[in-house]
Amino acid sequence: MSTAARYPHDRFRNTQVSDDSFWGRWRTVAREVTLPVQLKMLRDTGRYDAFNLKPIDYYKTPYTVWPVPDWLFWESDVAKWVEGTCYFLHTHPNKELRGHVDYLVDLIEAAQQKDGYLNIHFVVNEPDKRWSNLRDLHELYNGGHLIEAALAHHQLTGSEQFLNVMLRFVHYCASVFGPAEQGKKPGYPGHPEIELALLRLYDRTGDQTSYDLARFFINERGSDGGKYYVDEQAARGEHPQLAPAMMPKKGSYWYMQAHALIKDQKTIEGHSVRAGYLLTAVADLVEMQQKGKGGEETQDLLVALYRLWNNMVTEKMYITGGTGSIKQWEGFSDIGYFLPQATDEGGCYAETCSAISVFMVAERMLALKLDGTVADVAERALYNASVTAGMSADGHSFTYVNQLASSQADFCERHSWFQCACCPPNVLRSLGIIGGFLWSPVGQSGDIAIHQYFDGEIEHGDTKVKITTKYPWNGKVVIDVTGSKTVHVRIPGWASEKYTVSPQPATKLADGYIALSQGSTTLSLPLEPRLVASHPYTGQDTLTLLYGPLVYCLEDVDNAWESNHFKDLCLSADLDLSSLKMEHRDKEGVTFIHAPTAGYHLQQLQVVTAAPPSQGSNGHAKSAQGSVVSLGMNDVASKRSYEELEGQGKDLIFVPYYYRANRRKEGVQMRTSLRRKV
């Protein structure tokens, strides 16, 4: 059965995150500001009431993105808010919020159909059409988030009310979906989510049906290259060439990772949140199977998991830890190393939810095996592309897309809500349990592993760990261990050459972790700015400023002279890093980096254009060096010309990428990776 520390969703209760710390400040804002802000959003938009199953005018609106009704995921928005609220209520009881939770749970229970089916859109608008489009219409996705909310509700209240609703739903689904030989529909959800939820439900309750259904969905997915979806479309009487807007062409089942069985997928493809939630479930299934459930597929899925993770991390991930380059399908390019920073460079998406899914997958992989490289990736996504990037420091506004640079088409901006509102409540609920992502138990050994530094305490069995640190603003971490077990502590990759530990641990660094025993240990991580180059195969040649786990960027708020989205701003690899000055602003709780001598401005090229008759032609113009710059076609002189910015009052001021668009939330010009001066 469940162990109290198996999931972040459980062990966060054994984690105390100090209020006056990096993560503590985020949690406080989330609880005090974001939670009520999102509640108001739910109420104002109609989501709050929607489980009353009343038809409303809004349901007559034409769909923005066919074939998906604009209100199709309302269940999940409500569920995630309930889930997040339950998490925060553990440490901060609040009768009003608890009242909302209770009210919504009652409404959800009442909305459940006699046979166990639970859904707003289909019950209200298309009662004959349930299950007719698993590919696009999110019934199972919504169910998965409702399961996660029910688990949080049960955990907080001890009541099985909501849990029972979802168990009825699951048993009903299990009567509908399964092997064709059993007379069932051999389908699987277009948007993975329910799989990971079912496994947690099994873990909590021991309900074998939940386990079996998750396993069925995972193993059936992509069977015959997505034939289920082909047949389903034909059964709807649709033209075979019809494809939803987000699929680049008909039959692109890689969009939802259904182009092949998971075990046969060579590269990570498609919608990145779908991929992330799917791999989270796969990793969890593998762990359960390795720890007793057994299964023929375990080894194949394990190998596929690591293959897809590696492909994602080495070829399809931004330096911020964000994933997804392509807006049309909100996901991975089908080409490795296709990582433009902005809309006008070929696209950049990096959805907040997908960076959250990155550390969700990492967490399950770390349960399989301690590997500092995996925790390094989680650190990068955690600090730069997900919860901190996706929410403003004041808790009021959010980003869905997290581009690395702005453009005239897409300035850097935050928004109070989105028509597809998955990201804000995802940030909320993740911050609710963030402590649970920072460490994990090492199997059943009683040992623990600390993956991410934070100021606070962990309790596990009779082990207590107190951590004192101002990370990521300071590299000193004091770890006090009480108890007889071993505490493994990750040393980040970027620190692995220069860190010191005092006293020295008995054993060496293993797989990126040092092993500490009872007592007090001081870890010193070399917090120094560093420049990281783009991978050559991205075709770009850029340099990015990093500082510890943080990726930095330039924002026009601090560099008001910029007017071209920093496209012409260059850094030299010869930059003397000791000339950079770190300035920590206590009020904002953010370190800024001043680089007074670092900037160069690429000089504008003269471009010749043809002029219609009756206007003079400018014929051939000369470039600054005297060689002719002919008409377009990239006939550009082989040496670039630059202007030094030093002494012009254009000292560069860098800010953490996650903190962009906080001082000003609209129309911001920003760039993360800067052109290399050549």
Added chain:
Amino acid sequence: MSTAARYPHDRFRNTQVSDDSFWGRWRTVAREVTLPVQLKMLRDTGRYDAFNLKPIDYYKTPYTVWPVPDWLFWESDVAKWVEGTCYFLHTHPNKELRGHVDYLVDLIEAAQQKDGYLNIHFVVNEPDKRWSNLRDLHELYNGGHLIEAALAHHQLTGSEQFLNVMLRFVHYCASVFGPAEQGKKPGYPGHPEIELALLRLYDRTGDQTSYDLARFFINERGSDGGKYYVDEQAARGEHPQLAPAMMPKKGSYWYMQAHALIKDQKTIEGHSVRAGYLLTAVADLVEMQQKGKGGEETQDLLVALYRLWNNMVTEKMYITGGTGSIKQWEGFSDIGYFLPQATDEGGCYAETCSAISVFMVAERMLALKLDGTVADVAERALYNASVTAGMSADGHSFTYVNQLASSQADFCERHSWFQCACCPPNVLRSLGIIGGFLWSPVGQSGDIAIHQYFDGEIEHGDTKVKITTKYPWNGKVVIDVTGSKTVHVRIPGWASEKYTVSPQPATKLADGYIALSQGSTTLSLPLEPRLVASHPYTGQDTLTLLYGPLVYCLEDVDNAWESNHFKDLCLSADLDLSSLKMEHRDKEGVTFIHAPTAGYHLQQLQVVTAAPPSQGSNGHAKSAQGSVVSLGMNDVASKRSYEELEGQGKDLIFVPYYYRANRRKEGVQMRTSLRRKV
């Protein structure tokens, strides 16, 4: 009425291209090899007979690219072959070929319906469906190519047989299409072509209906953002979300430049051949209107023409003169400066037909106004991306797509034919009249302008010009003018600083042309290799070797040690160009460039990957410099490492890009623009 030199299709007969010259050799191969090769292709594939209107089994094949039947453009393939053959028959009469032409013309005449309609697919397979899908189904496109064939036939034979067939077709079309107020269909072709053909037909015959119909199609195009196509689709009873495979999403009427009236189009978009043929017609219409037809729209169209040309040339054209980055819609990226070289970099298309359309548009623009920058572009496309690139030197094989670099997904290769076979006969007919593209009359003045150098003679009025040159292999051009008129000669942009003319002309360089009078003049162009950088906004940092008008590349045929598509091969901007050695191989008629000290190899990065349990993790690996290369995410050391290739037997040998994949036609690794050594 027509002037005998108004179009290339006319004045090629006044142009003698020496057999033993660059263009002469191409014409000879085209006539002796390509023409019969293509005839055999037409016969073997069923195109030759198809105008007999018999139903064949092939017509039951499922469409490769819905909704376009695979045989939909057979009319145009036959028409272009007939057209090209007629051009070559002027100087090289051949009874057998003439017999084929006569036979096909009779077949076409017999295929014409009583009302004037002429089409194979619809008459044979869907007789009730004519004109039901102008957007996708090419009836007017095919008509346009048949008109061009008829004009060539008439010009060769003096017979009006074919011309009359097409005039009947045109008059029938004019009864169907026109202003809605006249009870006609206010439609316009999905694939522009007929517009330019109708204008030439008008020029040849004085048929006002032809002019009016072309003008209607041009001015109506894009009306209401393409509403005609929306309505047409609804009339077919199709789901509004249905979109053909080549359109990235429904409603993408920019694919066929119908998203707005042409005069309101700000940037060049969509399928590049459609765009090129459309602009050719627009330029011709403008010239006719300026020279007497008049029209309210002239100035607007003129301004739009130049705006779209400039946008194309400055932001959406490859260094080879090729256009089109995106395979899905065979055309321009919607983003400026999006010019990857290969499939694995984001795509490269550069269709042979689209580079041909570039010099077609340029030719019409040069009739409006002499502008050396426009002729520079034509030169680049002519020599590098169209007729020479698209055909092998032996005349047997072709390219459709002309990527700048190969990849594992798409090696550099030539093919004997294509299922959509537009490019090979387009190359053939263009070479048939190539002399006509090299110069043009300056309005009615009697003066002429020579845009491109070639060895041969021009006759225009009482002006004769004899040109002696081995260009592009030699920079010396001797021009002998007889007659009282002025001969303007373009000086290429790349030569404009160092060229010499002897004797000095009386007037200065004007708009890129010098003005010569009667007598002999020797022009010396500085033929030296030069390096051209990528435009910074492409995001790339590359250097390309150019030599006169030619763009050079590296091919594994000459550099057999390469195994990674030259991705890691770097050039330095400090390369001493005097160390390059030109080697002209007479047999092949091509100059190779040896660069023994030029190459650097970017060292491979060590990449760390996570390993599943029960395999050792490789933890943190060290890069060559000692700094840690962490797991993916482009955590790459800021300084690159290189290996010099000098002295390793890896002397670089460059070959003209157009000549790639001639020695070996399959599986070739090749790259044009090389990474800059930083």
